[in-house]
Amino acid sequence: MDNFNHLKSKILQTIEYSAISEILRVINKQGMISLAGGLPAPESFPIKIINELSNLVIKKYQAKAFQYSATEGEKELRMALVDYLKEKDIETNWENIGITSGSQQALDLIARVFINKNDLIAVESPTYIGAIDAFAPYQPKYIQIKTDNNGIIPEDLEKILKTKNIKFVYLIPTFQNPTGKTINLKRRQQIAKILQKYKTLLIEDDPYSALRYSGESLPAIKKFIPNQTIYISTFSKILAPGLRIGFYVAPKEILKLICTAKQTTDLHTNSFSQYIAAEYLKTGHLKKHLPKILLIYKKRLEAMLQALEKYFPKNFQWTKPEGGMFIWVEGPEKFDSLKTYWQAVDENVAYVPGEYFFVKKNFGKNTFRLNFTNVTEEKIEIAIKKLSQVIQKNL
Amino acid sequence: MDNFNHLKSKILQTIEYSAISEILRVINKQGMISLAGGLPAPESFPIKIINELSNLVIKKYQAKAFQYSATEGEKELRMALVDYLKEKDIETNWENIGITSGSQQALDLIARVFINKNDLIAVESPTYIGAIDAFAPYQPKYIQIKTDNNGIIPEDLEKILKTKNIKFVYLIPTFQNPTGKTINLKRRQQIAKILQKYKTLLIEDDPYSALRYSGESLPAIKKFIPNQTIYISTFSKILAPGLRIGFYVAPKEILKLICTAKQTTDLHTNSFSQYIAAEYLKTGHLKKHLPKILLIYKKRLEAMLQALEKYFPKNFQWTKPEGGMFIWVEGPEKFDSLKTYWQAVDENVAYVPGEYFFVKKNFGKNTFRLNFTNVTEEKIEIAIKKLSQVIQKNL
Numbered sequence: 198m199d200n201f202n203h204l205k206s207k208i209l210q211t212i213e214y215s216a217i218s219e220i221l222r223v224i225n226k227q228g229m230i231s232l233a234g235g236l237p238a239p240e241s242f243p244i245k246i247i248n249e250l251s252n253l254v255i256k257k258y259q260a261k262a263f264q265y266s267a268t269e270g271e272k273e274l275r276m277a278l279v280d281y282l283k284e285k286d287i288e289t290n291w292e293n294i295g296i297t298s299g300s301q302q303a304l305d306l307i308a309r310v311f312i313n314k315n316d317l318i319a320v321e322s323p324t325y326i327g328a329i330d331a332f333a334p335y336q337p338k339y340i341q342i343k344t345d346n347n348g349i350i351p352e353d354l355e356k357i358l359k360t361k362n363i364k365f366v367y368l369i370p371t372f373q374n375p376t377g378k379t380i381n382l383k384r385r386q387q388i389a390k391i392l393q394k395y396k397t398l399l400i401e402d403d404p405y406s407a408l409r410y411s412g413e414s415l416p417a418i419k420k421f422i423p424n425q426t427i428y429i430s431t432f433s434k435i436l437a438p439g440l441r442i443g444f445y446v447a448p449k450e451i452l453k454l455i456c457t458a459k460q461t462t463d464l465h466t467n468s469f470s471q472y473i474a475a476e477y478l479k480t481g482h483l484k485k486h487l488p489k490i491l492l493i494y495k496k497r498l499e500a501m502l503q504a505l506e507k508y509f510p511k512n513f514q515w516t517k518p519e520g521g522m523f524i525w526v527e528g529p530e531k532f533d534s535l536k537t538y539w540q541a542v543d544e545n546v547a548y549v550p551g552e553y554f555f556v557k558k559n560f561g562k563n564t565f566r567l568n569f570t571n572v573t574e575e576k577i578e579i580a581i582k583k584l585s586q587v588i589q590k591n592l
Numbered sequence: 593m594d595n596f597n598h599l600k601s602k603i604l605q606t607i608e609y610s611a612i613s614e615i616l617r618v619i620n621k622q623g624m625i626s627l628a629g630g631l632p633a634p635e636s637f638p639i640k641i642i643n644e645l646s647n648l649v650i651k652k653y654q655a656k657a658f659q660y661s662a663t664e665g666e667k668e669l670r671m672a673l674v675d676y677l678k679e680k681d682i683e684t685n686w687e688n689i690g691i692t693s694g695s696q697q698a699l700d701l702i703a704r705v706f707i708n709k710n711d712l713i714a715v716e717s718p719t720y721i722g723a724i725d726a727f728a729p730y731q732p733k734y735i736q737i738k739t740d741n742n743g744i745i746p747e748d749l750e751k752i753l754k755t756k757n758i759k760f761v762y763l764i765p766t767f768q769n770p771t772g773k774t775i776n777l778k779r780r781q782q783i784a785k786i787l788q789k790y791k792t793l794l795i796e797d798d799p800y801s802a803l804r805y806s807g808e809s810l811p812a813i814k815k816f817i818p819n820q821t822i823y824i825s826t827f828s829k830i831l832a833p834g835l836r837i838g839f840y841v842a843p844k845e846i847l848k849l850i851c852t853a854k855q856t857t858d859l860h861t862n863s864f865s866q867y868i869a870a871e872y873l874k875t876g877h878l879k880k881h882l883p884k885i886l887l888i889y890k891k892r893l894e895a896m897l898q899a900l901e902k903y904f905p906k907n908f909q910w911t912k913p914e915g916g917m918f919i920w921v922e923g924p925e926k927f928d929s930l931k932t933y934w935q936a937v938d939e940n941v942a943y944v945p946g947e948y949f950f951v952k953k954n955f956g957k958n959t960f961r962l963n964f965t966n967v968t969e970e971k972i973e974i975a976i977k978k979l980s981q982v983i984q985k986n987l
Contacts, residue, residue, distance in 0.1 A: 239655030260634030263832035437658035439863035468834035
């Protein structure tokens, strides 16, 4: 056999071609300053602490850290997360917390549990590509919720829920990917009320709220409607992504459904890394280390905002997030971020053209996403300056 | 919202009720000697070595062991596996090897890549429940291939492939789960020829071949038809299952399809544990540690075979495997292993009734599976004696 095309499933065909992977293939070339990725800075990883905790976990838990274990996750980690979440104003029990192999897996499992072909999912406009990728094999259809600078517009959400049968609403309320936007407190309460009124499930994806560099923390929407929210978060941004530890908080009945789905896909998440994550919380290491991560990123965010201010044309706008990893840039209507992308790449600067973050065609062609966490301030300055020159040639 | 039943997907409904989980729920009670599980012995885990390797990996690879990484797997591990597989008589390149979150994930991803609803999959009779669970969400139908003491009967395989359109054949050729049976060399070659003739893909699941306590190693079927086999194996039995490191060897085109599917489900497998597994191979620790694992299991296998010989009625038969984790017992036709199960549980002994390992109803009601790896010799003797007493009451 030298060809397997005839054996491919229909599901695979729904995800096989990734336009964004195609265009991002070029960014690995030598000398490229990539503002396209979504990677945390490797210098933010608490490597010494992980080493210490690895030794501690082996000593403390012995074989238990290496045996097959519960699909729900290790009790030690679920218990430690109760306290961690309490500080984030989320009151829950350990039995409501499930562990996944990164938050990407939580998205896949939620899709598997809930989505039938052609089900309607309501998402922010724009929204996170990784979630769309996770949902794709289950073949939903999408409704875009209108957004402004404070995130989704509650009135538009209500209009949608009133007229359409929506399976769930998927939101990243804090430092959204790709925009960096945050839904304000008033809107969070309004959104909760609307979801309650229409009895609609909320998937609240929250990978970034721990990465706050200024301003006041906001409660998760989950706080206002705990019984119809699946709250998802991750250790990828506060510890290290390579450990692949994500988690979710959900009504027990939903947790059971997610674990039923998880059981058949990978049995359970890496136990050794779950214990490392548990001890990272329990020993107080996160509290000591997080400020160091925040300091690195705060400087990079400021450097990028200053460079944009200094170099970018006056008819461009961008978000000014108080945290997270991304800035969203909007050019004048005629600006074509995909066309400019190839010219920028020739100049060794990469970003993600905005249109890829929309679930509908012909949106966001004048927008793009910039990442500031994985590039030094010096390189940010150089990249934004070059990018500005490329842009100005096209205006 | 206090009920989510109306939101459940059809996919979830295909896997929601697990009859075997229901009956195995009772085995956690105090004092139970469980021969039902499939767990490696915790005392077989090389905990000191893992500790050493954790420190080594952190020192050697630093942040690289903790960053987001390739969906295919870490190159260091894929390269190390080339040498490991060579010693197992499997010649391959690192680019043909993919890493998964346990071999369970390989099964899920293969199903996602290939299975459409109602596709026919041919499996051993009986076969591995975890594979059936992994395939279930994709809703295939099954054909059982007839087996005798040397595994599947090639003539029956040929008959099936001649008359049916089979998407793939799924086999565990060595120390099969649940039977402990091994397909002999002549049959391996015959099976390869038949698969080649009918251009049918083989999924060769090989978690146990490293656990050989006597007799001669046999080549994988993959050796004879490398271009149409996906060979799957795992570190769960030779290192530790909690690290969730599985791997597969496949034609490059198929590897690409599996990675497309994996990308959306969990991005990539835990990098820290991948490096630990790589160093476990590279430093020669596996070679030094494996004989210790084999010694533990060899004694337990012998203890179980001796106890069966000593206590079991003469009209019962069982397999005498040269490796692996399981023995398969067949009673006289009228023997009902599910009925006896509940009586055995009352006497604090558990096994798995054989009917759960068949994809068709009304098979194997007089059979059951015994695990010998996770119980000491003393307890094996006690359990088999008690089990024999329960059985004799029912004859």
